[in-house]
Amino acid sequence: MILTLAIRNLLHDRIRLAVTLVGILFSIVLVAVQLGLYLGSSRMITDMIERSNSDLWITAFGAKSFEEGGILLTPRERHQALATPGVKAVIPMISAFAEWRKPSGGSTRVALVGIDKEDGGLEPWNMIQGTWEDVRAPDAIAVDRTYLKDLGIEGVGSTAQIAAGRVRVRALTEGIRSFTQSPYVFTTIGRARNLVNFDGEKGDKSTFLLVQLEPGADVVSVQQALRERLDGAEVLTKAEFRDRSLTQWLFKTGAGIALIGGALLGILVGTVIVAQTLYSSTKDHINEFATLRALGSSSGYIHKVILAQAGLSAVLGYILGMAISFGVLLLSRDSPLPLVMTPGLAFWLFALTLFMCAISAVSAIIKVTKIDPATVFSR
């Protein structure tokens, strides 16, 4: 009967129910979009690090993120790392911003990633056209399909210029986005060094060294040993480098705070709207709740009716809100900053909606707690 009464109370005033659902829906969509953007941003920032086949990253001291590696590491650091017990391989890679000159004129900034797939440290994924073998060809590069327009090229076969060198697109990837909005351009490490003139006089410089450990080697011990050997470099675990990159792009730039702030605002607005409508509904049905109390119902019984109303509103609002959020998610697929919805986020959004509605029910519950059952005689 609790559920029946809750459903009937909700359906009794359909306009108010619609307002409640719009409030929840608005809140869900806002939170889903903000957190979806946050997750999308986080994924873009950390994808390269997460997908690397490495246990440790050696970076220049103070490297801020994957794209901002700072000063270059020399072959000396690589050899020192290779000589450390427990280290199986040390793979050099280049990550640097460079100027891309469009064939039709004008230029843009790209994030050049130079690495040799054969070393097994990192390789472009989701290749939809061409292969790594194609990228090894002279002047060859791979770019992401989504950035073709930004780069002013048509696709495979198009040519352009990066810094001082000419390049030709030989392969396309799908969905490798850059949070910096500077498209990733993959090529071999040798070509990357040539393009941005990292060869210099000493040659073989790199932005990062990806360290793979011997089976059974302890990550923390090897990290400590590397730190002791490498004076001017930092040795970070994947998790540490990932967190540093996230901190750099999401928090030091304020972008993440804005996204989380937006999500909190959504929760706040949703809670206020649901609280207001639940309170108003309870007030409208106060005589019925007083009658229930006079009939001997416990206050817990009445609280359950109100919570059931809140729960039903939450479920309905969640379903509608998620339907719209998935629509927004689909529309954002080809945008520079696509939303991400994971099963975990969907679950937490549901939990959040229930929590929001439960919190909203507090004012209504306080109202019914103060019911004087004697009012049933005064009507």
Next chain:
Amino acid sequence: MTQSPVLEAHDIVKELGKGAGKVMALKGVSLSLVPGELTLLMGPSGSGKTTLLSILGCILSPTAGSIRIAGHSTEGLNAEQLAELRRRHIGFIFQSYNLFPTLNALENVRIALDVLGQKGYPAAARAEEVLREVGLGHRLQSFPGNLSGGEQQRVAVARAIAASPSIVLADEPTAALDSENGHAVMALLARIAKEQQRSVLAVTHDPRTLGYADRVIRIEDGKIVGEERRPEGVNSPEITDLTKKRRKAHG
């Protein structure tokens, strides 16, 4: 044979309001209710009859005095304990019926069983049974908005007796009804008292109800000023003024 009372109120005092606005609504009222009787509590407006009904129904607490419901003292009980006493022993009928407009007749009765923890098919069957008892077997699925005043009050009566309480308290049960429906509801209450051996107390100032009463208690200015009882064996709606007789007997 005198039956033991299911409700006993002793020397009930109730003060309402605060400070200068304080009013003594009840000034030492004592009464008891026994099973099988329909008792009317009559008095002018402001005499304290609804306040007394609220106190007897464990909705209001007395300022002084004691109450025993089915052998349980209400003294020192908190709101939840009083609610439990209400749902186990007392059925209420209200002047404005107080039905849930969003529930049909069957559901309105079922909810009284639901608060008692009786759910599912047995509760539905019991609700249907009592609705048939009050002559509404054909209106089970009707919502209050589609029922006449008399039918609504009969649903309220069914709701009050569904959980088989030993006491039924009714506040002006005929006030909102026309003559025909008023008589029908009073006949129903009298039948409930007699056939189901419940103790029914109805607050009223409707003279049409007198003929159904086994006993009439008159209250004025917060005090019981008279009590009349139908003589045993008398079936006609005639009330003998026991107070007068008693006064006469005592000189």
